[in-house]
Amino acid sequence: MASKSDVLICTTLQCKTVQEMVTSMDTAKTEGADLAELRIDSLSVFDILLDVEKLIKQKSLPVIVSFRLGGKEDKRTCFRVLERALELNADFIELELEVASEFLANVNLDNYPNSKMIVSCHVDGTPIKDELSLIVAQLQSTGADIIKLTFDAVYITDAAQVFHLLSHCQVPLIACALGDRGLISQLLCPKFGGFLVYGTIGSNPVPGLPMLGTIRHVYKVENLNVDTKVFGLIANPVGHSKGPLLHNPAFHHAGYNGIYVPFRVDSMEEFFRIYSHPDFAGFSVGIPHKEGAVRCCDEVHPLAKSIGAVNTIVRRPTDGKLVGYNTDCEASITAIEDALRASRSANGGPSETSPLSGKLFVLVGxxxxxxxxxxxxxxxxxxLVIFNRNYARAKALALAVSGEALPYEEINGFCREKGMxxxxxxxxxxxxNTDQTPVAKEALGAYELVFDSVYTPRNTRLLREAEEVGAIVVSGVEMFIRQAIGQFNLFTDGKAPEEFMRKVVLTRF
Ligand SMILES: NC(=O)c1ccc[n+]([C@@H]2O[C@H](COP(=O)([O-])OP(=O)(O)OC[C@H]3O[C@@H](n4cnc5c(N)ncnc54)[C@H](OP(=O)(O)O)[C@@H]3O)[C@@H](O)[C@H]2O)c1
Incomplete structure (x- = not known):
């Protein structure tokens, strides 16, 4: 197995005062940063050189001293700041490509062996591949110890340019596709040899950048290497996903070399066209892509095909084909079956056949x-009897499963038999909307078991009222846990640490 990455975790600090910057640096250190970039141009200063000195003397982390250029005056100030930082043995100084040769013509870096130089370039918009390679060549030709390139990600596929550059660059490279859709350029860069990962301190979130604590404790990017398999949730939006909080600790617990990240995807076809490498090994699929995923897969499991929705895709290692599954189905049904079996065994022993066999199953939705x-x-x-607000949808589903569709308004008066x-x-x-319920309490007495697919909150009003009238209740959390275990098993060929995953969901979610 390849060795661990020696990637550094860095946070950029832009503060008005020295004191604020020193305090933020301490916070960043506590939250897991290895390095702080001090944006000296963000200070409202009276004596900038004195402030640089104070900062370097009080630093609690290794620092990159940087100064972004703005107006004309800035270039002179920038050079003075960076020279002072070199005199004070700053760990790194960072300057922009457009002024690098001028700066280097006047400063002999051999006199500052303790400092490393980063030369950076930000490209407006999303550049094309050849343009980036050209800029990388220019950055390298400055003789910088480390080079840095940032650009804006319009689509998640733009981040692939970062991975390409990282894999081919001859000198240490910091590369970042900025914005929400560029997040994976940071989370995955250690796999491709990136020099550092940017993160933000918890109190100062920046869209598209992960939090330091999450990088350190959830993604554990220092464990990534060239062999790491990449998994993630394809959805849009994707920020609310709890998948990374479950799957990453589970990979770690199982000793599996994988990472699970959020993929904010606009077009699935384009996503799979660009991320076609075998290391992009498995995907959860969320709103709004579950139905479209059926068409994107090379093969679809028959059950997922009948359901018309894929929530898990695995890239088959033998031939690279994308195979689609639906783990929601087994997760919800086995949760209901197990609860019924548990109650039956308490009342006279388990049975071989499904406890749902022959039952009247009333579905809302x-x-x-x-x-x-x-x-x-x-x-x-x-x-099956199906109620749905949109009656046409209920009828279509009833037809597909040889069931019966009834108007949504009739659910509270429905009581065809006992023990449904x-x-x-x-x-x-x-x-x-936790005060709402799809079925009135008065109607719940006819049901032996009530299942709610909603899992936030864990104990819904529907479940509380069902329990009050004596029904067996099953929470959507149980479905959530089981579908995640099902996915993990598909991702890793059966290595899900089930008890651990259950504990993570029940204690941390
Ligand atoms: N526990 C788990 O692991 C898990 C997994 C997947 C989903 N879920 C949960 O299942 C629920 C449905 O998710 P989905 O993926 O099936 O979403 P979906 O495909 O968008 O379907 C939403 C369903 O909810 C109905 N609905 C929405 N708002 C309603 C309202 N105000 N009154 C009556 N009906 C309403 C819709 O009826 P119309 O057709 O009339 O719009 C439709 O039947 C969500 O609560 C989701 O969190 C849980």
């Missing part, structure tokens, strides 16, 4: 989760 539940229940021999199963697959009751 006909979206992605509803379809997974409907096909799962049908596969276990249950009879109720499954909520709508978003009703989900945060922030």
């Amino acid at each position: 006909a979206g992605g989760a509803g379809r997974a539940l409907a096909f799962g229940a049908k596969s276990r021999g249950a009879r 199963i109720l499954a909520n697959a709508t978003a009703v009751g989900m945060q922030p």
